[in-house]
Amino acid sequence: MTIEVGSNVPTMKLLADNGETVSLEDYRGKYVVLYFYPKDMTPGCTTEACDFRDEHQSFAELNAVIVGVSPDPQEKHQKFKEKHNLPFQLLVDEEHKLADEFGVWKLKKNFGKEYMGIERSTFIINPEGKIVKEWRKVKVKDHVQDALQYIKEHQ
Template sequence: MADWIEPPGKAPAFSLKSTTGKTVKLSDFKGRPVVLYFYPKDDTPGCTKEACAFRDRLSEIEGLGAVVLGVSADSVESHQKFTEKYTLNFPLLADTEHAVAEKYGAWREKNMYGRVSMGIQRSTYLIGADGRIAKLWKKVSVDGHDADVIAALQELSAG
């Protein structure tokens, strides 16, 4: 299990299939900030709330020059259903082998009602235009997270 990549560490390169059917690479966004958020599962209450919050504030995020990418271990088909159901306006990436989640330290041991398993811990990386980690949120609480991300993007663009 990899450790978190703390700022100002370099963001590991990745290449994953997205809801658009295209393969998305981190290098596609060179020179732009990237909001890379890891979430446990499509169409579950917390994950839906988080995705819809990013959907609703995407124009503000894009206005700050950034892109949003959601990552979970669900399949492209699952992501497409989730995207259609909630009219999500940013790509979801299928990390079915959880290799990217592992690289970023988001694949962790979870304890649910005494049952220990491995899975994605809700977390967000703000990757600066320079390809370095500008900010990391571990164990994200969904409420207000979109506002925290926008505030960090504003700091980044002001800095």
């Protein structure tokens, strides 16, 4: 069963880019912009991460934190974060357990090949730990502004 709007966030712990173990419950009291992306260092994922970076302060002013999740290992997250000066945590989901919980680990097709991977998706979690908004099959252009606007309107 996939988590949906109205559900509480799962309690599982994941490794963060800095080596800490993190649970989404650690962010209680803040809005969380949880975004799942396919792969570090790829064009679309880099654009999305840099868009979130550029609006990081605007989210912080709204009591919101940004958390990125992909199946890449910790070392790759560290390099991605350093290269693009990302001021938010990237969580390691190599076994795609969190992605499975959120229903974003999907069969994908590219150039006639089928494979399993992350479907770019974003979830807004309220300060009480409930999922209040979701975007699935995200298109990168203007997406960060949509997430920021949603939090502004629902505070």
